[in-house]
Amino acid sequence: MIVAADPLFDGSFGLPELGIVLLKVVIAFAFLLFAVMFNIWFLRKVISDMQNRIGPNLAGPWGILVTLADGIKLFFKEDLVPEKSHRFVFKLAPYLSLIPAFLVFAIVPIGGDFNRADGTAGEVSIFGHDTFLQVADPPVGVLFFLAMSSLAIYGVMLAGWGSGSKYPLLGSVRASAQMVSYEAALGLSIAAVVLVSGTLSMHELVVLQSGQGFNAVVPGWNIFATGFVPFVVFLIAGTAELNHPPFDLVEAEQELVGGFHTEYSSIRFALFFLAEFMNQITMAAIIVTLFLGGPSGPAFFFPAGWWIGLFWFFFKLMLFLFGFVWLRATLPRFRYDQLMDLGWKLLIPLSLMWFLVLAGIQVGRELGWGSVEQTIFVLGFGLVSLVCVALLFLALRSARLRRLADLDQELTEGSVPWRS
Amino acid sequence: MTEVIVFVVGAIIVLSGAVGVVASPNPVHSALFLIQTLFGVAVLFVLQEAHFLAAVQIIVYAGAIVILFLFVIMLLGVDTADNWSVEPIGGQRPLAVLVGAALFGCGLALLIVMSDKLTGIVRDGGERALDNQFTDVERIGRVLFTDYALSFEITAALLTIAVIGAVVLTRKLRREEFLADLERVSMELPAAVPDEINEAH
Numbered sequence: 001m002i003v004a005a006d007p008l009f010d011g012s013f014g015l016p017e018l019g020i021v022l023l024k025v026v027i028a029f030a031f032l033l034f035a036v037m038f039n040i041w042f043l044r045k046v047i048s049d050m051q052n053r054i055g056p057n058l059a060g061p062w063g064i065l066v067t068l069a070d071g072i073k074l075f076f077k078e079d080l081v082p083e084k085s086h087r088f089v090f091k092l093a094p095y096l097s098l099i100p101a102f103l104v105f106a107i108v109p110i111g112g113d114f115n116r117a118d119g120t121a122g123e124v125s126i127f128g129h130d131t132f133l134q135v136a137d138p139p140v141g142v143l144f145f146l147a148m149s150s151l152a153i154y155g156v157m158l159a160g161w162g163s164g165s166k167y168p169l170l171g172s173v174r175a176s177a178q179m180v181s182y183e184a185a186l187g188l189s190i191a192a193v194v195l196v197s198g199t200l201s202m203h204e205l206v207v208l209q210s211g212q213g214f215n216a217v218v219p220g221w222n223i224f225a226t227g228f229v230p231f232v233v234f235l236i237a238g239t240a241e242l243n244h245p246p247f248d249l250v251e252a253e254q255e256l257v258g259g260f261h262t263e264y265s266s267i268r269f270a271l272f273f274l275a276e277f278m279n280q281i282t283m284a285a286i287i288v289t290l291f292l293g294g295p296s297g298p299a300f301f302f303p304a305g306w307w308i309g310l311f312w313f314f315f316k317l318m319l320f321l322f323g324f325v326w327l328r329a330t331l332p333r334f335r336y337d338q339l340m341d342l343g344w345k346l347l348i349p350l351s352l353m354w355f356l357v358l359a360g361i362q363v364g365r366e367l368g369w370g371s372v373e374q375t376i377f378v379l380g381f382g383l384v385s386l387v388c389v390a391l392l393f394l395a396l397r398s399a400r401l402r403r404l405a406d407l408d409q410e411l412t413e414g415s416v417p418w419r420s
Numbered sequence: 421m422t423e424v425i426v427f428v429v430g431a432i433i434v435l436s437g438a439v440g441v442v443a444s445p446n447p448v449h450s451a452l453f454l455i456q457t458l459f460g461v462a463v464l465f466v467l468q469e470a471h472f473l474a475a476v477q478i479i480v481y482a483g484a485i486v487i488l489f490l491f492v493i494m495l496l497g498v499d500t501a502d503n504w505s506v507e508p509i510g511g512q513r514p515l516a517v518l519v520g521a522a523l524f525g526c527g528l529a530l531l532i533v534m535s536d537k538l539t540g541i542v543r544d545g546g547e548r549a550l551d552n553q554f555t556d557v558e559r560i561g562r563v564l565f566t567d568y569a570l571s572f573e574i575t576a577a578l579l580t581i582a583v584i585g586a587v588v589l590t591r592k593l594r595r596e597e598f599l600a601d602l603e604r605v606s607m608e609l610p611a612a613v614p615d616e617i618n619e620a621h
Contacts, residue, residue, distance in 0.1 A: 089448065139555065143475035150483025154455070157487070161448060161494055173494065180487060200557060 007123060008131035020126055024135045025106075032105055036277045037067040043325050050329045071270060079266040082164060089162035094264070094271035097155025100148040101278040106135035107144055107202050108285040111310035114210035114296035124306045132203055133295075133306065141202035142190055145286055149186070149241055153179045155275065156243075156250065156260050163263035171259030175250035178240060178339060185237040185347035189230035192355050193290050195362060196225045202289055210296030219298040223291040229354045231291045233347050238283045240343065243276070244324055246331035247339060284320035285313075292316050357381055426467050433460030447493045451486055458482045472557045 008017055041056065041064055048055025056063030081087060111133040112124050123130045138144050153176050160172020194200060197208045209221050218224055223231045240247040251259035261272045288294055294316075295309030334342070360377055369377070437460060440453030458481045465474035507513060564572050 086446075086448070089452070138471065140471045140475045140557070143472070143479065147475055147478035147483060150479055150487075153483070153487055157490060158448075158452075161490075169494065173491070176487060176491065180484065183483070 008129055016127065016129060020129055020131060021135075023126075024131075028105055028135050029102065032102060032278055032281065033274075035281050036274055037071075038064075039277045039281060039321060040067045040070075040273075042321065043328070046322065046325045047329045050326075074270040075267055077266040079268065080263070082263050084164035085263065086162045086164060089158050090164075090263075091268070093155050093159035093162055094268045094275070095155075096158060097152055097275040098271050098278075100152045100155075101275045101282060104145055104148045104282040105278075105285065107138060107141045108282070108289055109134040109137075109203055109206050109294055109309075110285075110313050111295050112306050113309055114206055114294075133309070134203060137201055137203045140200045142194060142200045142205070142290070146183070146187055146190065150179075150183055152275075152279065155272075159264065159272070160260040163260075165263055167256045168260050168262045171250055171256045171262070174256075174336065175243060175260055178243070178247065178249065178343075181340060181343040182237045182240040182347070185233055185343060185351055186241060188348065188351035188355055189234040189237065190290065192226045192230035192351065192358050193222050195355065195358055196222060202294075206289060206294040206296055209293040219293055219296075221291060221293040226291075226358060227354070230351060231287075233351045233354075234287060234291065237343070237347060238287060239324070239327065240339070242279050242283055242324075244280065245328040246334050248333060249336055249339060280321065280324055281317070284317050284324070287320055288313065288316040353385055423467060426463065430460050430463040430467065433457070433463065435460075448490065451489050451493065454489070455482050455486055458486070470556050472555075472560060 008020060044066065045055045045062070056066035059065035059069045081090060109132060124133055125131075156175040156179070157172045160168040160170075160175070163169070193205070197205055199205060199208065205222075209219070209225075211220060243250040250256075251261070256262070261269060264272060293312075295313040297308060297312040357378065360381060361374060364374055364377060434457050437453045437455075437457030441450045441457065444450050444453060458477060462474040462477045465471075465477060
């Protein structure tokens, strides 16, 4: 009922099916924990390489156990609950940011052979039962991701408020404003993907992107089908949603001590960081699934087998994880007004306009337009939007002049009634 | 059987959350209980196979509206617990209990008498009113953009107007910002600025 498309649930739901579901949940959980360990080590190692340092090198080979050592240290530190905090909310907040981070990964297809054309794409056989390499495939998978990313705000917001202290509150107000703003751009760029593919299920999204693609050379990934712009918008908005540099105003050390987690110590602090790094991994996985075909590789590279899906998925995932580290090492932090300008004045209008263009092309496809009609449509749309932008600037200019006239009145008559 | 169990669990989540919203003295805790209620309702939607409504319930209500509530609560600084030992208006509480009980009774009676018509499902026959040709997303989209297209558009326009109106009404320029703006304009359009203003600043 909840998981409709997975062939595991076609027949009766008995003990073996339950076992497979539990196995998938445990594997996803363990994978995420190990991936976080790896991700933190990877971050530190790559950043130190980029800064010409050695980085962690003592615990284990290449310092790979450094995260484990950090985790153990955090476990044994004193767990402080500040006097002025709201105890229940203070203790609840870390879990509220951790749980959505875990849940999003459940809808990501991580492997399977998607280049089969016999309607069983992406299915693998576990103990004689056909199933997807994906914990759950809800029919509204993409919306599930949006819902979980909007819930992640609560962890940050309540942590800041529950601490009963000034800087965490400032940090959390910043964070929630930032995340709410960028969620709009995120949702609009996802809408472009949904418009082009016509489905909300993550599994079907991957199936639609697999196969021969355009002329068997360029893979049929949504990054090409939606024309790059939604991908770029999603990448920027996703980075902002993660509070990852250059959008890490939430924990701007120079201004806010540590932001929303200033008052946290010990295991609760560790939970926040677990959530943050886990969100990076899941966000990278979602980008890969939505825009880059997830486990389905380019068409010219198609040895059969479920492991090839796994390989492609983790290869693409690593590219994005490296990209996040690269951003952290390279870019300075945004100023707050620049952040809001970028989100509201550039990304949202841009993705909205691109959505309209895609919708027009989609309508044209249904009406049977040729390439000439499509070109005319795109040019016409470009012209209309240029006129709109020109009108907008004209309006801004006349508003300024109006304000000048008001100032003139103020200087001659003493005061303007509406601005006192 | 599964349906009944999920319904009972969902109903308990919804009702306990609703009681919590009213009963907790701290507004932030009330908002948290409201999220609990919204989640319970989402579970009930999923139970009715209205997956889209469930997702939208979480995204819009839990993800945006309650966040705004929390924003307002935190920014206005009303996040202190209420003192309930004093009754603000005399005789209010017994009256509230009475009216509440009466409303509950009326609602229950209506539900019992009218349940056949309310849900659109015939109680004894078990016949379903909806066909399964389309998914719930398609069905909602179809209805919104055909039968209710006009009211949909009008609502969108109304919300946009409300947002713009709020921005216009609340935007106050501070003097320094205004002068900085003036400087920028007089550099761009020197002819548009009267001379006496330029001299005055």
